[in-house]
Amino acid sequence: MSVDTALSGSEPVEPSKTLVDGVVREVSVPALVPAVRRGSLADLPYDNARQDPAAVLFSRKGADGAWSDVTAFAFAAEVHSVAKGLIAHGLRPGDRLALMARTTYEWTLLDFAAWAAGLVTVPVYPTSSAFQTRWILQDSGAAACVVEDPAQARLVSAERRQLPGLAHLWVLDTGAVAQLRAAGARVADDAVTVRRGLLTPETLATLIYTSGTTGRPKGCALTHANFFAEVDNAVRLLHPVFVSESKDPAATLLFLPLSHVFGRMVAIGCVRARVRVGHAPSVEGAELLADLAAFRPTFLLAIPYVLEKVFNSARATAERGGKAGSFDRAARVARRYGQEAAPSLSLRAARALYDPLVYRRIRAALGGRVRYVISGGSPLGARLAEFFAGAGVEVFEGYGLTETTAASTVTPPRRPRTGTVGWPLPGTSVRIADDGEVWLRGGHVFAGYWDAQRGAAVPYTDDGWFPTGDLGSLDAEGYLRITGRKKDILITSAGKNVAPAPLEDWLRAHPLVAQCVVLGDNRPYVTALITLDHEGVTHWRRMRHKDHLALWELTRDEELLAALQRAVDEANRLVSRAESIRAFRVLTAEFSEASGHLTPSLKLKRGAVLRDFAREVEEMYGPGVDE
Known part of the structure; x- marks a missing residue:
């Protein structure tokens, strides 16, 4: 299917519904586009270059802060030359190439170049620990790895003895892309064409490891067909997003991690729909x-x-x-x-x-x-x-x-x-x-x-x-x-089932709250641990002339606790009395990936929170606490 076929808009189709005892239990919406039966994601840069070579696919930010455009023709040429470099280094069809970097143009370039060389890409969060990185490289059997900077290179190098299959390690900041292009100069163009020709929609495209709130991450095996089914229907359904209806051509700035499937899917969808993309490595x-x-x-x-x-x-x-x-x-x-x-x-x-x-x-x-x-x-x-x-x-x-x-x-x-x-x-x-x-x-x-x-x-x-x-x-x-x-449902000692997510989502939206963990499993009532948002608290202190207070003093400040109690009272309106938060504690600590309390995709690790703040939890259920 051509790119242009996927771009025509469509009204949302009403879902068909299946009822059980008068309640909707199943809904389905038919696909808006036919399934792709041949080829792969590796073909997209080449199709774009052939169909609209002057189309601007990317804008890159230079060292001087200026943005320069990359056309479909230029992107396809760069993908091709880097793919030849990967082949020159002996990587074979089906080999896994790990990518560990922030959200950059080079990330997307290497993604498509790896596919053009017949490889499988394996994203690694740039904030991953040595253990997490080693596990992903071991489990995937990665034959090569591209990292962003020397610090990441040292982290991987320290684990090389336990990674016998890892034959290559390249560093973007020290010229990895140029090195690959130079190595590929001696490889015939047809080598890439042959590799692309081996790929089908059912070929494995990537292994994305779930960050996991418990245990070791698991590699999700996604095919080229999976991505086509996702992006083609999304582009067609969200036509006003991907094909601007105003005078401004559609464009997006990616700043979420490309290691996560959400950002990756949108990046691929933009290449598919020829939407101009920029990359922002910093979310500060x-x-x-x-x-x-x-x-x-x-x-x-x-x-x-x-x-x-x-x-x-x-x-x-x-x-x-x-x-x-x-x-x-x-x-x-x-x-x-x-x-x-x-x-x-x-x-x-x-x-x-x-x-x-x-x-x-x-x-x-x-x-x-x-x-x-x-x-x-x-x-x-x-x-x-x-x-x-x-x-x-x-x-x-x-x-x-x-x-x-x-x-x-x-x-x-x-x-x-x-x-x-x-x-x-x-x-x-x-x-x-x-x-x-x-x-x-x-x-x-x-x-x-x-x-x-x-x-x-x-x-x-x-x-x-x-x-x-x-x-x-x-x-x-x-x-x-x-x-x-399902695994987070709390069952109080009175047998009441409590879903913590609605309460947590409501409280997390409050300007003073960074994270909230609702507790109560096998307990007489529901409680919560709350961490403070740095920017929100800084503003709150400034407006109330309390800049002199240390963080531990703030967690006991009556005015701040009253503001948080009002937020808790508002959240409790969402639920019944039996499900409401009866007590909370404000922590001086922060929940972060570095502290071990959040996954790279910012999901809470409840087990780690309960373990590390067991004393604060017990205080909320101690003698004299109102039930």
Whole structure:
């Protein structure tokens, strides 16, 4: 199928529904595009160069801060020369090439060059520990590894004795791409053509290791067909995102890790749809905001944490200027506007009043031209989704896993329903099992978990469904709502089942809260551990002239505790009395990947939190605590 065939827009198709006892238990949406029957992702740069050689696929940021364009023709030529370099170094079809780097142009270049050489790419988070890196390289049987900098090279080199199959290690910062291109000069062009010709849609494309909240990461074996099923249907469904309907050509700045399937899928989708892409290796506030302002994307992919930061920073700025009340009124108007399918004349007038005062500044923080955001990784929450919609940024919320090549459901265009993660992506079926677990089926669902000795282990049900481990429900129109993780469900000593995710998501959106862990398994009532957001607390202290207080003093400050109690009270409105948080403790520590409390994709490791803060947990259930 040509690229152009995948670009024509389509109205969202109503899902077909299966009811059991009057409740929707299964929904399906037919694919919008036919399945790809020949070729692979390796063909995309060559197809683009042939069909539209002058199309701008990338913009690269130089050392001077200026952005320069890379055309489809130039990208294909660079992919080809690097692929020849990989072949020159003796890498064979099916060999695994590990990539360990931040989000850069070279990451995407090497991804496609490896495929053109017939290889399988294995992403490694650049923040991975020595143990995690060694495990992934060992388990995948990587024959070569590309890292970003000398520090990462030293980390891998220290493990080489336990990696006998690792024949090559290249470093981007010391000229890896140029070295590969030079080595490939002696390889005939036809060598790459032959390698590409060996690939089919069913060929393994990548092994993406799940970060895992417990145990060792597992390699998800994703094929070229998995990616085609995902990106072709996503591009077709989200036509206004990938094919701009305004005067500004579609463009996005990638800043989420390409080691994660979410960012990787969008990067491939942009190459497929010929959308201009920039890479931002830093997610630090000031640096990222500067890149957004210079690049000026029309859409972004983000995790809820990023959108929470944008909202909370905007409110903090308003408060410092003595305009917190005006901001809060604007936020209420935006949320009402975002809720309404047909806003009243008075509501439209109120929104128009606040647009230059508040909403335009929100959009400016995202670069000024962003009209769409694709949000994933965890639930966004109705409040933020409604606010951004009212502020002029449509949020497409999705749900998926590494095992499903990213999204399995997505908000349908012009049919949003806040609080849900949308309908099945076209070509996908969703079933709710008897115990509430979400099951999935479709062409984007992976081949299985990698096992070098026995082949991919397939974790499907007997009738071909993939159990996700997540809990959810379907409403009468087929929208999916995720309520938590099956293994995270808490059962109090009174036998009450409690899903912690809704409470945690609500509290995490508060400007003072960085992370929240809701507890209560086999306990008489529900409690929570809370960590403080550095930027939010810094602003709070400044506004209340409490800069002199140390962090440990803040955790006992009555005014701050009262503010957090109000946030807890608001969250408790979501649930019954038996499920509500009765007590909480504020920690001086931070939950991070380095501390061992978060995975690289920012998911909580509950076991590690419970282990390291056992004393604080016991204090909440000690004598004299109100039940």
